[in-house]
Amino acid sequence: xxxxxxxxxxxxxxxxxxxAPTLRGxxxxxSNDEDMSYGFVVPVIILWIVWRERxxxxxxxIEPNWWxxxxxxxxxxxxxxxxxxxxxxxxxxxxxxxxAGAVLCLGGSARLRSLAFPLVLAIFMLxxxxxxxxxxxxxxxxxxxxxAAGILTxxxxxxxxxxxxxxxxxxxxxxxEACNGIRYLLxxxxxxxxFAYLSDSKPxxxxxxxxxxxxxAILANAxxxxxxxxxxxxxxGVPHAVxxxxxxxxxxxxxxxxxxxxxxxxxxxxx
Numbered sequence: 001x002x003x004x005x006x007x008x009x010x011x012x013x014x015x016x017x018x019x020a021p022t023l024r025g026x027x028x029x030x031s032n033d034e035d036m037s038y039g040f041v042v043p044v045i046i047l048w049i050v051w052r053e054r055x056x057x058x059x060x061x062i063e064p065n066w067w068x069x070x071x072x073x074x075x076x077x078x079x080x081x082x083x084x085x086x087x088x089x090x091x092x093x094x095x096x097x098x099x100a101g102a103v104l105c106l107g108g109s110a111r112l113r114s115l116a117f118p119l120v121l122a123i124f125m126l127x128x129x130x131x132x133x134x135x136x137x138x139x140x141x142x143x144x145x146x147x148a149a150g151i152l153t154x155x156x157x158x159x160x161x162x163x164x165x166x167x168x169x170x171x172x173x174x175x176x177e178a179c180n181g182i183r184y185l186l187x188x189x190x191x192x193x194x195f196a197y198l199s200d201s202k203p204x205x206x207x208x209x210x211x212x213x214x215x216x217a218i219l220a221n222a223x224x225x226x227x228x229x230x231x232x233x234x235x236x237g238v239p240h241a242v243x244x245x246x247x248x249x250x251x252x253x254x255x256x257x258x259x260x261x262x263x264x265x266x267x268x269x270x271x
Contacts, residue, residue, distance in 0.1 A: 004062075004106075011102050019098070022082065022091035029088070029127045038187040042125045045194060046118045056114070063108030071101030092126045117197065117206075124190045133182070138164075140180040140218075147222035148175070148229060157230060168229040181221035188213045188220075188251050195255055202266075205259065212258045213251075220251045 016023065030039035050057075075097035082091030100119060103112045141164045149161040152168060160167040164175040192213040196206040224247050228235040234243045 008106060011106065015095070015098055015102060019079065019091065019095045022079070022088065022095055025088045026092055026125060026127060033128070035128065035183045035186060038190065039125050042121060042190065046121050049118050049121070049197070050115075053114070057111060060110045060114060061108065062106075063110065064106060065104045065108050068101045068103070068105030071097055071104060075101060087130070088127050089129050096122055096126075117193075121190065121193060124186065128182070137180050137182075140182065140221075141175045143218065144179060144181055144222045144225050145175040147219065148225035151222060151226040152229060155226075155230075159229065166225070166229045171229065171232050173225065173229040173235065175225055179221065179225060181218055184217035184221050184248065184251070185214065188217045188248070188255075191252060192255055195252070196259070199256075199259060200263070205262065208262055209255055209259060213255065216251050216254050216258075220247050223247060 026039065030036050075094040078094035078097065079091050082088065082094060096119060099122075100112060100115075103115055145161055145164045145166055149159050149166055152159040152166070158169060166173045166175070189210055192209040193206050196209045200206075224244055227243055227247075228240070233239050
């Protein structure tokens with residue numbers, strides 16, 4: 001092992017040691033929060049991308065940049081505020097900023113730019129920001145119930161909607177907080193970026209598919225709610241989980257279709 005590799009290993013160990021409480025908190029949320037259960041996959045995908053691109057990154061010049069220490073100092077301050085009561089989210093952001101600062105210090109701006117996409121993916125590891133989550137939960141519940149009621153009505157199934165509660169032939173389905181669609185939004189957004197990275201060389205395709213994932217996820221969640229209203233057996237238990245998984249697969253297939261449509265539109269525009 002060269003002295004430079006030794007420094008990289010020591011830096012990685014130091015970051016893990018300094019942010020051990022934060023990393024443990026992130027792991028616990030992935031374990032206990034169903035909306036964040038996909039978080040276990042994110043670091044695996046990131047490490048795989050780093051390994052896959054290793055030859056390209058090795059070819060980049062090594063130009064240590066001392067501005068990385070400014071990022072490390074800012075991250076340390078943010079981590080301190082997290083430990084003093086700002087919460088796990090602040091500490092998690094501080095960890096990502098520290099990783100960026102370490103890369104800038106040791107490798108330079110070119111290597112940091114080359115790691116931009118993995119760092120963007122790492123945002124999906126962050127715990128939910130409580131302020132934002134609490135603000136969007138109820139609107140998403142109401143939106144899901146409204147769209148689900150429209151789907152059932154369009155299918156000729158009688159439904160009465162009262163806020164976030166659907167009455168389908170005497171069977172009442174409540175669109176509770178767990179059914180707000182955040183789970184679909186986060187996991188599908190992550191998969192949209194990974195799919196675009198694997199299947200298309202155009203950087204803008206990642207943004208387009210990420211944007212497309214939002215309405216797809218919202219509609220998919222409403223379809224799941226409508227299905228539970230139509231067939232009560234799908235409301236809980238194994239059938240509920242199977243239905244959710246099947247709908248998520250359909251979401252991925254829809255993303256693939258959208259990519260083909262966007263590519264055709266792009267080729268036609270270029271010609």
